Amino acid sequence: MAFKEIELNMGPQHPSTHGVLRLKLAVDNEVVLGIEPVLGYLHRGMEKLWESLTYVQVVPLTDRLDYLASLSNNLGYVLTVERLAGIEIPRRAQYIRVVLAELQRLASHLAWAGFMANDIGAMSVLLYGFEAREEILDIFEEYCGARLTIHGIRIGGVIHDIDTGLVSRIRTVLTNIPKRLADIRTLLDENRIWKQRTVGVGRIAAAEAIDYGLTGPPLRACGVAWDMRKDIPYSSYGDFDFDVPLGRNGDVYDRYAVRLEEIGQSIRIVGQALDGLPEGPFMAKMPRVLKIAPGEAFHTIEAPKGVLGFTIRSNGTDKPERVKMKSPSFINLQSLEHMCKGNLFSDVVGILGSLDIVLGEIDK
Amino acid sequence: MTPFVADLLIPVGKIIAVILYPMIMVMVMIWLERRVVALMQGRLGPNRVGFQGVLQPVADAAKLFFKEDIIPRQADKRLFNISPILVMFSSLLAFCFIPLGEPLRVGTYTLTLWIADSPVGLLIVLGLSAISVFGVIFGGWASNSKYPLMGALRSVVQVLSYEIPAGLTVLTVAFAARSMDLVEIVRRQESSGIWYGFLMPVSFVVFWISAVAETNRAPFDLPEAESELVAGYHTEYSGMKFAYFYMAEYAHMVLASSLVVLLFFGGWLPPFQGVKALAFLHAVPGFVWYLIKIMFFLYLYVWIRATFPRYRFDSLIRLVWKWLIPLALANFLAVALVRFLR
Amino acid sequence: MSGLRRFLRSFFLVDILRGLAVTLRLYFSRKVTVQYPEEVKEPARRFRGLPRLYRDGNGEPLCIACKLCQKACGTNCFDIEGKREAGAKLMRPVKFDWRLDRCSFCGFCVEVCPTSAIRFSPEFRMTGVGREPLLFHLDEMYLAGDELQERLCGGCRRAR
């Protein structure tokens, strides 16, 4: 009887594809032979839309890229525009941006911890992760009024100032998160079922990871110390000291461990930023209508999912000629097939979860 | 006691009781599961329908009753319709052999708290609970879609491989009690003064793990792994057929808990029988103790589900063939040796 | 961790028991559920709820139909026409169409409005029973609270 592989369709409506991703799997009775991701279900034509909006009007749209880390998208786009237009940002605004970006990284990693654990079966961790994240969303709501599509960072600075009341509330949140994190770690770190599902699964070597263009936690899990906040510091990240957690053998467990460590580091950064918050304006002097002379700029930041980059080309008007976004999830998803080949079907869910992709950012 | 009452009314009454008993337990289980998992996750769970959500299962059942009953187009109609019945039938039938307490003396008539008591009651219950595997296979196959098929295949391999350790540990109990009759086993535990759960802890642990696996419950819920197979073998079912699968799963859980309680924790016996000081515990009827013990194990089911991630298929099979079966065999030899030397 | 200690820990199911201990402890912990609609979590002061037009102290509409908001809006939700009454100093809006289903709550209109006529209200109940009620006309821009809910989804029976 000739061997015929099953073509299994996972998505675009599937409980664990983190959005509208469709995976065409070639499966031989649960062993994965090949995966072909099909994209475009959430394609909104962002880059075309951006070409018809002014620089300032594009910022709220960048919220909708990685909708779990909207402040990071804002920061990435805004820094590129500022480099293109040569705008100098007051130090207080840079520090507030670091506070917001790192809080956003905490929220994104906590949401990810919940999703990944739920994909592998530990359903309670989803609630614990979201409960911790809820406190951060309350901070964002108090700071600028929105919880998910926050649009709190503007070209030239930030939307509001941080008053002492908000600073103390952020500090209490920073003390609560480690407690919730400790629960998650006790539940998962040493658990034998968790280890069987994650150790050695979806392993990728450092050289292959760089060749596949992996960035962010999945790359650092292979032991490659590439963190844009350290390599090309931006928005005064150089003033803070924090370490870059690294894994050893680049499997699902190391990606899990690296992200949980990063939560600890982000708490350190926010603490230092709040301690050293300089005085001064929180917004640079901006013209009413921002017109930028023809030119081109490329800038990258360390978003929670990986290296997020923007290329902007200006043509002298108040609307960008071309804005291209380099999305970390888009590039990281390419290595999914390499990691999943030969594994079992249930590992695909775990590996996809460990890559922490968001379809808004992939489909643009 | 006219024969009319003795031979007709009472048996019919008992049969109705045997059907109602699992139904009520299933209703309790549905509520318990949703509440306990919720409370463990820092939320309240259903508390709108009835006092503290007690009527939620009734609401679910009514909803499912009125929901449209979809049969996929290319599904194999006959198999598709039979499987929920098979799954439900096997668990209800097994309840006939579960004794709930010592026979009651009502005037001259002794009311036995079970439908049938056979010298091989244990084997019959195990055999009947294995029939539900057919329901799962037919359901998965007849749905004619890939996910249910994978769910069904996984379930077959899982349930069959966990039958072996379950069977071996049950044998050790039969060995110790020198009988397969469930009532006899409980009486034997009473007379020997020690419950087999404490006499043979290894048997209890292995049997408990196999019971969790056989009922496809977390962390062994691969056949219906929501995050992988969407809903496993009952993905294509809806309306009352889905309700059957849903209730059958809980019925099997209650069945497995009753078996654990009967075999290892002395069924309806009050705890600490030997201790004279606690003799007043005997006043409480056997049936209440039996319920308390079952509720503990049902709580344990839900507790485990809220805590642990899900096994991967090969690690689950490796667990049973490399760990549980050798352990069960070694334990069986040890018990046999002890029995022989004594 | 030495091999023996790791074996003992795994044989006596230490990781399993510690996991169960966590869920048991959380079983008795404080619950975070907010019983909406009986309990309502107060939105923050700067909460970006439904943008509303406001009136000044003595009931005069603040909006002077300068259409700055219409220009600033990225998703062009506004369609405004103003008219200057004979003898009046300021223009008044005659037609003020605003589309809730296009609004992305970016807040540019609120920032750019010279008389802060349009501001975010704490209203977060914005669901309607059709596309038509999501198009607000001039007088409906001043609605708030229950009349607003009546306007948005009047049809459904409110569980009051």
Place this chain on the structure above:
Amino acid sequence: MPADPADRPELRQTLEALTARFAGAVLAGAVEGRELAVRLTKDVLAPALRFLKDERGFNAFEDLVVFDNLQAPAGGGARFTVLYRLYLFPGALRARVSVDVDEGEALDSAVPVYRSADWAEREAFDMFGIRFDGHPGLRRIYLPDEFEGHPLRKDFPLAGRDRGL
């Protein structure tokens, strides 16, 4: 944060090595801060990328950007400018290799050199219609395969075409 002013000597050497290796093909080259910008002719693209990766250590492929020069024609007057952004880890250096392509012309695919260029090139094809020879599976990545036209071109109407759907 403007790029730090110190020009990196290694980049200068790379530029010289590149111009020596591909004599006539390097149309323009400059080192600015941590970034080397080079404009090449179409045919030396693939060997140049191979050279930059193997000999000069640019081991990571960061991004592929396509500009439509319909309104603002670049120096060469070609319709599209395709940028390959490379990254040197751990030195944190960048290379910007740009090539001009006219409508209908094809480029050599960079996938044999950098595996992660695969989807980036498929996206460039989907959005601009630039074909890459040697690409393992050049298909549209976002839009359905039967979609005609390339949306990110300047002459594609923003509101889309009325297909009467």
